[in-house]
Amino acid sequence: MNEAFDEKDDQDIGYECEIGIDVRLRDLDFMGHVNNAIYATFLEEAREAYFEEIIGVSLTDIGTVIASLTIDYVRPIESDAEVTVAVGVSKLGTSSLTMAYEIRADGEPAATARTVQVLVDRETGQSEPIPSEWRTRIDGAGD
Secondary structure, three states: OOHHHOOOOHHHOOOOEEEEEOOOHHHEOOOOEEOOOHHHHHHHHHHHHHHHHHHOOOHHHOOEEEEEEEEEEOOOOEOOOOEEEEEEEEEEOOOEEEEEEEEEEOOEEEEEEEEEEEEEOOOOOOEOOOOHHHHHHHHHOOO
16 A cells, blocks of 8 residues: 555645535625535535546546545635635555545635545445546545
């Protein structure tokens, strides 16, 4: 196993993929901030982009489940903010991968997050090993 996939400190994460997010009116709470639950949707959009751009697969074509989701909120996101989400893999297991995220508003951190995805066989629901091709693509993403 490549040492690069040991659990990393947030400051050491190489975010290999970054996307822009359009804040919609329905994303806002009664105070005019992005609702805290919407942050998970932002993470999902970034995860989809990572899988397509870095690994070369669509999440709709494979079986993955979220085993864990943690979000640490740093500051509110205002309705007119320019929002981006950066994502990278911080740990690669046999059948799971941990992804680290930073949600930014106007270039400043608004939240950090982690998800653990488990690759599963769609027919059996059982976990299955991450393909070696994925490992190669993930390992090369930071180059």
